[in-house]
Amino acid sequence: PREYPDWPLPFWDGAHRVDHTSIRNIALAGAAGAGKTLLADALLLDAGVIRSKGSVERGTTVSDFDPQERSVGHSLEPAVLTFEHGGSRIHLLDTPGYADFLPRTLAVLEAVDAVAVVVSAVTGPDAVTQRLMKFARDRGLARLLIVNKIDSLEADCAGVLEQLREQFGAECLPINLPAEDGAAVRDCFFAPRTTAVDFSAVAAAHTAIVDQVVELDEALMTVYLEQGESLSPEQLHAPFEQALREGHLVPVCFVSADSGAGVGALLEIIERLMPNPAEGNPPPFLLGALESARRVEVRPDPARHVVAHVFRVMIDPYVGKLATLRVHQGTIRPGGQLFVGDARKPFKVTHLYRLMGKDTAEIPEAIPGDICALSKVEELQRDAVLHDSHEEDHYHLAPVVLPPSMLGLAIEPDRRGDEQRLADALHKLTAEDPGVRIEQHAAVNETVLYGTGELHLRILLERMSQRHGVEVRTHPPSIPYRETITRAAEGHSRHKKQTGGAGQFGEVFLRIEALERGAGFEFVDAVTGGAIPGQFIPAVEKGVRQVLAEGALAGFPLQDIRVTVYDGKHHPVDSKEVAFVSAGRKAFLDALGKANPIVLEPIVHLEVTAPASAIGDITGDLATRRARVNGNEELPGHLASVSALVPLAEVSEYQPRLKSLTGGLGSYVMALSHYDAVPPRRQRELIEAYRPRADAD
Numbered sequence: 001p002r003e004y005p006d007w008p009l010p011f012w013d014g015a016h017r018v019d020h021t022s023i024r025n026i027a028l029a030g031a032a033g034a035g036k037t038l039l040a041d042a043l044l045l046d047a048g049v050i051r052s053k054g055s056v057e058r059g060t061t062v063s064d065f066d067p068q069e070r071s072v073g074h075s076l077e078p079a080v081l082t083f084e085h086g087g088s089r090i091h092l093l094d095t096p097g098y099a100d101f102l103p104r105t106l107a108v109l110e111a112v113d114a115v116a117v118v119v120s121a122v123t124g125p126d127a128v129t130q131r132l133m134k135f136a137r138d139r140g141l142a143r144l145l146i147v148n149k150i151d152s153l154e155a156d157c158a159g160v161l162e163q164l165r166e167q168f169g170a171e172c173l174p175i176n177l178p179a180e181d182g183a184a185v186r187d188c189f190f191a192p193r194t195t196a197v198d199f200s201a202v203a204a205a206h207t208a209i210v211d212q213v214v215e216l217d218e219a220l221m222t223v224y225l226e227q228g229e230s231l232s233p234e235q236l237h238a239p240f241e242q243a244l245r246e247g248h249l250v251p252v253c254f255v256s257a258d259s260g261a262g263v264g265a266l267l268e269i270i271e272r273l274m275p276n277p278a279e280g281n282p283p284p285f286l287l288g289a290l291e292s293a294r295r296v297e298v299r300p301d302p303a304r305h306v307v308a309h310v311f312r313v314m315i316d317p318y319v320g321k322l323a324t325l326r327v328h329q330g331t332i333r334p335g336g337q338l339f340v341g342d343a344r345k346p347f348k349v350t351h352l353y354r355l356m357g358k359d360t361a362e363i364p365e366a367i368p369g370d371i372c373a374l375s376k377v378e379e380l381q382r383d384a385v386l387h388d389s390h391e392e393d394h395y396h397l398a399p400v401v402l403p404p405s406m407l408g409l410a411i412e413p414d415r416r417g418d419e420q421r422l423a424d425a426l427h428k429l430t431a432e433d434p435g436v437r438i439e440q441h442a443a444v445n446e447t448v449l450y451g452t453g454e455l456h457l458r459i460l461l462e463r464m465s466q467r468h469g470v471e472v473r474t475h476p477p478s479i480p481y482r483e484t485i486t487r488a489a490e491g492h493s494r495h496k497k498q499t500g501g502a503g504q505f506g507e508v509f510l511r512i513e514a515l516e517r518g519a520g521f522e523f524v525d526a527v528t529g530g531a532i533p534g535q536f537i538p539a540v541e542k543g544v545r546q547v548l549a550e551g552a553l554a555g556f557p558l559q560d561i562r563v564t565v566y567d568g569k570h571h572p573v574d575s576k577e578v579a580f581v582s583a584g585r586k587a588f589l590d591a592l593g594k595a596n597p598i599v600l601e602p603i604v605h606l607e608v609t610a611p612a613s614a615i616g617d618i619t620g621d622l623a624t625r626r627a628r629v630n631g632n633e634e635l636p637g638h639l640a641s642v643s644a645l646v647p648l649a650e651v652s653e654y655q656p657r658l659k660s661l662t663g664g665l666g667s668y669v670m671a672l673s674h675y676d677a678v679p680p681r682r683q684r685e686l687i688e689a690y691r692p693r694a695d696a697d
């Protein structure tokens with residue numbers, strides 16, 4: 001177990017009380033292997049919060065406390081580390097780096113004002129780095145680039161800085177520089193001194209960053225240029241924060257989490273230069289839904305109504321639900337009452353916790369900017385907004401666009417009778433993980449668990465077994481084929497049944513015709529003269545919809561069809577709903593047999609992003625998958641994208657293949673484009689596979 005000296009620190013008495021201007025919320029993000037978790041421990045050690053730095057390999061870091069994380073040797077979940085240093089309260093979020101867990105990382109970035117993207121001095125930026133930098137820029141978050149492992153024998157600090165500037169712009173400027181072959185760093189901003197560095201020069205770096213900052217303040221620029229005065233960090237503070245807000249400046253600093261070089265300097269940068277809740281861009285809170293939603297002002301004022309946002313939920317089988325939230329406005333205290341969204345009934349805050357990895361400590365209040373936790377409040381869900389006044393009932397944060405979960409596994413309980421336990425486990429996984437998607441495919445009677453990659457799915461299955469005690473069998477999910485018709489036809493059926501008492505009678509004439517792809521289903525009542533009384537038309541439609549769900553050729557749902565009922569007959573005594581359900585069903589089947597039905601397959605729009613050097617291999621591979629490549633596009637940072645239309649059946653398990661083609665540096669998104677006819681050979685195979693099932697039924 002780790003030893004924390006007097007944590008939580010005694011800052012709650014009046015003399016040491018922190019206000020929101022002293023709070024820093026920052027996330028460590030970056031590719032797996034960049035050293036984020038060890039860097040978090042190094043920061044805690046430098047701040048005097050822990051007595052020794054942990055080891056990722058031994059599973060003794062503060063952030064990676066989950067048994068699964070210790071097993072794989074990488075962060076799988078975001079961890080909140082709260083500590084105080086130099087008069088600042090720092091909420092540090094350590095996030096997973098594997099691309100498979102990018103949704104978990106992006107979802108928690110809503111809670112911070114700044115993102116520190118960690119890059120290895122050995123390998124440089126990769127696709128994950130690019131996605132994180134773009135997300136932070138688009139979300140209006142301040143960005144800091146941290147080049148770690150500067151003391152490695154393979155480190156190329158100058159080369160990596162050049163790559164960062166090439167990929168993310170000339171606004172990426174060093175705020176310190178490595179020296180003594182990575183054994184130390186030299187300050188280039190606060191109090192620069194002429195001294196030897198491993199590349200470039202302190203004076204040049206200082207001039208570049210000051211020039212970049214004063215561009216945003218004309219008065220300060222006049223003093224700087226015309227009077228030749230040197231500017232203090234205090235004079236530069238306001239335009240520096242503006243530059244961070246506007247993306248006009250992305251500071252780059254150098255560290256070694258392993259040796260500790262530059263860690264103290266990084267801590268000073270976080271405390272003195274990263275924005276407090278009042279200096280960052282305001283959170284994008286909205287009032288209303290969809291197009292009618294409008295921005296509303298939420299200010300870090302502790303005296304106003306409470307507005308807080310739940311950005312993470314964990315469900316422990318022993319402890320229960322723990323919801324982590326960021327307070328944006330007002331003050332939360334135990335004993336107070338809060339509403340969840342537009343709920344009419346509030347819940348009482350019984351305990352409020354500060355977080356340090358797996359450990360919690362009760363606190364007397366949370367002010368704007370604070371990140372804290374509430375436990376055992378079942379109403380709390382990820383993305384919920386908490387407030388203490390009905391004036392904020394319909395507030396919500398602008399939604400975060402997360403990478404889609406495209407890799408699926410059909411799952412079923414290994415033991416009979418575990419269906420409910422499986423449903424409960426899936427509900428908990430979905431509540432915790434924004435990258436999990438569950439679909440029920442009624443047409444094929446499958447429950448499909450979707451994740452972002454093979455590792456993600458493996459971790460989810462292990463979690464179901466180890467944490468929730470549910471063992472499952474898995475297989476690839478069935479492709480959601482559909483059926484349609486290719487020509488118009490008419491159908492007729494008379495249902496007549498006499499059982500000695502009251503009989504059953506109903507007769508239906510209908511016609512069917514094909515609609516455009518994606519048009520769905522239309523039912524038209526064209527009966528005149530009361531041939532079929534109005535109360536029986538819904539029964540006819542019910543019979544038709546039964547066939548729609550079951551299909552007529554290979555057992556797949558029908559779509560893109562208009563059914564028009566135009567005539568029929570009824571009996572004043574024997575006509576009943578059940579008779580017209582049967583007649584409608586059989587008349588539809590009669591028409592389908594004459595309409596040349598075909599099987600449709602889903603065609604997806606696939607967009608692959610990968611190193612430019614791999615695009616040729618990717619395009620060739622797509623050609624073998626019946627893809628229609630629409631084009632290529634060059635992207636910054638030696639990347640390129642390929643867009644194509646391809647049958648889903650050919651790419652339902654594409655992720656492992658793309659990983660092989662790109663060395664793990666490729667990513668893709670896909671979305672349903674349309675349905676199109678399957679090749680004749682595949683249609684015959686699907687029909688043959690369906691016939692034994694149909695005969696058995």
